[in-house]
């Protein structure tokens with residue numbers, strides 16, 4: 001059973017940019033990062049509004065003089081302190097990720113960045129180069145990839161339990177934005193504006209999540225894709241609130257991805273089905289403790305988290321926090337990822353390349369591929385869903 005016993009001496013001194021009061025995802029970062037005592041929140045530029053930042057930060061227990069009006073000021077001031085920050089998480093709207101991430105790496109910080117990490121693959125590649133030069137690590141918050149049953153799925157595919165992979169069916173299609181709610185919702189308003197959101201809405205916002213699950217579970221690379229996208233709420237154009245993508249993978253597998261915010265009545269419907277020559281698996285984020293395993297010619301099975309028949313991942317980081325039967329969820333998945341980020345940051349600090357090489361976590365390459373997915377989908381959709389080469 002996995003627990004919070006200390007993995008290294010002192011918690012990583014950690015800050016956030018964004019994630020302020022009222023933000024959608026700030027609490028998830030703080031809760032996950034601090035869950036196992038590996039990070040301690042000591043500073044932040046949490047909000048666009050400096051007064052609200054200070055008020056909020058001090059309520060979280062951060063010293064008032066370490067609640068900053070902006071990220072530049074924070075990186076500069078913290079660099080001058082003996083107890084300055086060592087890592088930062090970036091949970092701001094998409095348009096700001098590149099600049100903030102670049103500034104953080106330049107300041108010598110490890111980074112956890114929200115997705116999509118940049119608007120273009122060139123920018124993302126630049127961040128990768130900068131991180132390598134500085135010996136720093138970038139983690140990307142594909143938060144669903146920390147679920148133990150997703151790790152189990154990955155292990156099953158890698159061990160050949162499914163046979164040769166033929167079809168990957170991916171969808172993340174919720175119904176929360178079936179009407180023009182952005183009129184009264186600032187968090188949705190920026191998502192449907194190209195200036196803040198980037199070249200896509202649902203493809204980047206949610207499509208990248210399930211796409212990453214497909215990539216990490218199967219290890220397959222896209223060769224070509226064709227994308228059709230549209231906005232059923234006309235004011236969202238040119239950004240899409242619905243998209244369908246067809247994919248061909250290197251080696252012969254094929255797949256589809258449906259990303260939507262107008263799937264009326266649906267909560268999340270983030271599902272992935274992987275079909276092999278012998279068997280198929282299916283995982284649904286609304287029932288994350290279960291993984292369907294269907295062997296051709298046999299009754300379907302439901303594998304349950306926390307059982308001895310599952311594979312254990314090598315680092316032991318995605319094992320159970322509580323035994324089977326109790327429900328683990330979203331926060332545990334995120335905490336599993338932050339735990340991995342902490343181990344990676346610590347390994348980088350010690351220049352422990354062996355640990356860094358063995359440790360699985362969604363890093364900069366995962367971030368780059370998410371951005372590439374968005375770019376290529378736009379390229380295809382702009383040519384009437386023409387097939388485009390992926391790389």
Ligand code: NAI
Pocket residue numbers: 017018019020021022023024025026045046047048049070071091092093094096114115116141142143186187190205
């Ligand atoms: P939001 O609009 O709810 O909150 C953004 C927060 O950032 C606010 O507190 C705002 O004051 C602050 N902020 C904006 N610009 C800033 C700046 N330059 N400096 C400091 N603070 C700034 O946004 P939300 O929904 O929390 O999304 C933030 C990011 O997280 C986005 O990139 C989004 O795609 C991503 N996200 C990821 C999820 C995941 O599952 N990994 C889930 C939800 C969002």
